[in-house]
Amino acid sequence: MRTVNVVKAGGSVLRSSDDYLKLAEVALRLGARVVVVSAMKGVTDALLEAARLRDVKRFGEVAARLREAASDLGARGEAEEWIRRGERAFRSYAASPAPQLLDEVLALGERVSMVLMRRALEALGTRAVALDGGEAGIVTDDAFTGARPIISECVDRLRARIRPLLERGYIVVVAGFTGATRDGRTTTMGRGSSDLTAALVARALEAERLYLVTNSPYIMSADPSLVPTARPLSEVGILEADAMARLGVKKFHPLTFKPLLDAKCVIVVGSSPPRGTLVKPELPPPDLKVVTPIRGYLAFVGHGSRKLAPVIAEELSLPLAEVGRLYFKLKLPRREAELVEKAHEVMLKYW
Structure with missing residues (x-):
C-alpha cells in the first residue's frame, strides 16, 4: 500500500458547506488517504446547550442548520438518517437524562460532518466512504461524554477496518470525537478529541504525515490576544507538544499526541x-517554546525547563510552583495580562 497521509479538519475551519469543498481540495492536494472531521463550528456547543436546557426548539435549530448544509452538498438523504437518530436520542434525553443518551446527541455534529466531507470529496471526482468513530474502530471505555480510547484495541481495529478500503482505492472519512464501547454503545471522548481520533488513525496506518488543520497558521509562542508579539513556532518536539496537551497550554485534547510518541x-x-x-x-x-497563563499559574513548555525555570522565576520575581522535565509553572498574581507579556519577553531572551 502506498504512503498514507492523514488530514484532520477542525470545526474552526468548517463553518459552511463551501468550507467542505475547500477542505476537500486541500486534502487531495496533500495526498490524504484519510480525512478526520470535527463538527461544523458551533454545532457541538449548540447541541450541548440544547441538551442542558432540554430545549427541543434549540435542538431543532441545530438540525435545520445541518439539513441546510447537507442540501447544499446533495447529501440530504444520508445526513437525514443521522439527524433523525439524533432527534430520537434528544427526545429520550429530554424525558430522562442519561450520559449515554447525551453522547448520542453530541455525536450528531461529527456524524453529519463526515457525510458532508464525503460528498465534497465525491464532488471532486474521488471515491470516498464515511465512517463514524465506532464504525472505523475507535473503541473506548464507558465514561460517557469523556471516554478514553483503549489505544491498543483502537490501533488493531482501525487497521483492520480502514486498510481494506484504502486498498480498494477509497478515501476514508472518519468522524472525530466519536467512538463506541466494546458492546457498541456510542461514546464521545471530550472536547478537542478529533485530534486524538486523527492521531489514532495515523498510528494504526503508520502514516507518514498527519496534518492538523486549524484556524491559526502555526502553534504560537503565546496567545496573540494576550501577547501581540507572539511568534510562530516552526518546529516543536513531540514530547513538548505532548506536554502542551497534557497541561492544557494549547487547545489539544490531553491525549492527542500519546498514540504517536x-x-x-x-x-x-x-x-x-x-x-x-x-x-x-x-x-x-x-x-522554551510557549508561555501561557493557566489556572492561576504561568506555564512554560520546552526541553530547557529544568535549566531555565529558576532563572526566569528570579527575573520575573515569581515563586516557582512546579518543575518538570519539559515544563515549569510560576505562581501568577492577579495582574495577569501585564505579566504574560513580560514573561514572553523574558522567554525570548533565551531563544
Missing part, C-alpha cells in the same frame, strides 16, 4: 498546510 509520523499543525508547525521526534531549539 514512538511513531515516525511527522505532524503538521496550521491553517495552510503543508506550511505550519512541524511536530517531530527530535527536540529542536529553542529551549
Whole structure:
C-alpha cells in the first residue's frame, strides 16, 4: 500500500458547506488517504446547550442548520438518517437524562460532518466512504461524554477496518470525537478529541504525515490576544507538544499526541498546510517554546525547563510552583495580562 497521509479538519475551519469543498481540495492536494472531521463550528456547543436546557426548539435549530448544509452538498438523504437518530436520542434525553443518551446527541455534529466531507470529496471526482468513530474502530471505555480510547484495541481495529478500503482505492472519512464501547454503545471522548481520533488513525496506518488543520497558521509562542508579539513556532518536539496537551497550554485534547510518541509520523499543525508547525521526534531549539497563563499559574513548555525555570522565576520575581522535565509553572498574581507579556519577553531572551 502506498504512503498514507492523514488530514484532520477542525470545526474552526468548517463553518459552511463551501468550507467542505475547500477542505476537500486541500486534502487531495496533500495526498490524504484519510480525512478526520470535527463538527461544523458551533454545532457541538449548540447541541450541548440544547441538551442542558432540554430545549427541543434549540435542538431543532441545530438540525435545520445541518439539513441546510447537507442540501447544499446533495447529501440530504444520508445526513437525514443521522439527524433523525439524533432527534430520537434528544427526545429520550429530554424525558430522562442519561450520559449515554447525551453522547448520542453530541455525536450528531461529527456524524453529519463526515457525510458532508464525503460528498465534497465525491464532488471532486474521488471515491470516498464515511465512517463514524465506532464504525472505523475507535473503541473506548464507558465514561460517557469523556471516554478514553483503549489505544491498543483502537490501533488493531482501525487497521483492520480502514486498510481494506484504502486498498480498494477509497478515501476514508472518519468522524472525530466519536467512538463506541466494546458492546457498541456510542461514546464521545471530550472536547478537542478529533485530534486524538486523527492521531489514532495515523498510528494504526503508520502514516507518514498527519496534518492538523486549524484556524491559526502555526502553534504560537503565546496567545496573540494576550501577547501581540507572539511568534510562530516552526518546529516543536513531540514530547513538548505532548506536554502542551497534557497541561492544557494549547487547545489539544490531553491525549492527542500519546498514540504517536514512538511513531515516525511527522505532524503538521496550521491553517495552510503543508506550511505550519512541524511536530517531530527530535527536540529542536529553542529551549522554551510557549508561555501561557493557566489556572492561576504561568506555564512554560520546552526541553530547557529544568535549566531555565529558576532563572526566569528570579527575573520575573515569581515563586516557582512546579518543575518538570519539559515544563515549569510560576505562581501568577492577579495582574495577569501585564505579566504574560513580560514573561514572553523574558522567554525570548533565551531563544
